[in-house]
Amino acid sequence: MGPQEILLAEPRGFCAGVDRAIDIVEHALAKFGAPIYVRHEIVHNTFVVNDLKSKGAIFIEDLAEVPPGATLVFSAHGVSKAVKQEADARGFHVFDATCPxxxxxxxxxxxxxxxxxxxxxxxxxxxxxxxxxxxxxxxxxxxxxxxxxxxxxxxxxxxxxxxxxxxxxxxxxxxxxxxxxxxxFPSIRQPKQQDICYATQNRQDAVKMLSRDVDVVIVVGSPTSSNSNRLAELARKLGVDSYMVDNADELQPQWLEGKSRIGLTAGASAPDVLVQEVIARLKSFGALAVRRMEGIQETVKFPLPKGLKA
The missing domain is CATH 3.40.1010.20 (4-hydroxy-3-methylbut-2-enyl diphosphate reductase, catalytic domain)
Structure with missing residues (x-):
């Protein structure tokens, strides 16, 4: 027997830092025109990176690949002091998309x-x-x-x-x-608030709830995405079969054999369009209903840097 119901984790998908980082590249492209150079993948998602490439973003690892006077964006993951100093020394027009x-x-x-x-x-x-x-x-x-x-x-x-x-x-x-x-180190100083971010915590909490109610968990996310990998790992630790897919084409029908309830979530860098495509593919495998879990509604928003505001 194949899947009957898809249970959607809440929250899932984009966090505020990812939203802002992608917005920065899109605003820079609109304001300054292509190409816009981006140091490292802006966020760890294949679809997002390819979409921005098609709009004129060029992803590089080494600042030597960027021509003098170009516009450069630092990825959401942040950069070292040395990279910042090198970008200044080379005279790039820099927008920092590091997550706040x-x-x-x-x-x-x-x-x-x-x-x-x-x-x-x-x-x-x-x-x-x-x-x-x-x-x-x-x-x-x-x-x-x-x-x-x-x-x-x-x-x-x-x-x-x-x-x-x-x-x-x-x-x-x-x-x-x-x-x-x-x-x-008993006297070590800890941060006042933990450094693990609200979105990581919320998505992991949602997978814990999801795992109680489903037979298999599908995580939409790219192999390089730390937080997506942790979601798949967490479901496995809780005793539920779990698979990570970059897109709907990677879904394997045999994962769903004998499983009637499928849990579906997405890492913080995975866009909703991919989740919708996975839902469509699961329906083509026989899933009949989609139900959203109750969960935290995230309202966090981060402003764009000066010089890029609409």
Missing amino acids: LVNKVHMEVAKLSREGYEFIMIGHKGHPEVEGTMGQVDRGIHLVEEVSDVARVHPGQTERLAVVTQTTLSVDDAAEIMEAVKQR
Whole structure:
């Protein structure tokens, strides 16, 4: 027997930081014309990046690829101080699409660093957000990816030590690592509000609720998207089969065999058009009804930078 009902997680899909980042590139294209250069994928979603490429955005990793005097946008994940300084030195016209919640972590690191603090950062090695945050200081920031890493950290001193996290981690995993950090460094300074962002938390909470009621969870998101990967992982941890798809074409009918209720969610960088296409494909596999879960209504909005407002 195939699927009978699709249960939609609430909230799912775009967060305020992603919305703003995409808006910045679109406004820059409208105001200054193509090409607009973007350092790194503006958000980690294949569809969004390809859509912006078709409108005249050029995605680069190395600022050497950008011609002098060009307009450059920093991705939502943020950049190191060195990248900012290089962009200034090369005279680019820069718009910073760093998520304000990532920026908050950057400012905290910069401020505490001036007060002589070293840092433990909980995050995924190689993720651009982690590179950006760690690049706010020249030294004294130590990355831990899992509990076992905590014992291997040797800060220069422990009098002034603070902990920060990537904004898109698994809330539960991060809490476990944080516990280990506090046990090893009892006087460590923690952020007043956790660094994991509201959207990450809300989407994970929604998957926890969803997983109680469904036989399989489909997450719409790209392989590079940290927060999307965490959603699929979370459902699996809760004992539900879970698959991540970049688009409807990746859905496999055999995933749904013997499953009557399908949970559907989307990472914070996945646009709703992809969710709608997945729903249409699931209906073609036999799903009859779509029901929305009750969930938090997000009202967060972030303004565009000066010089781009409509």
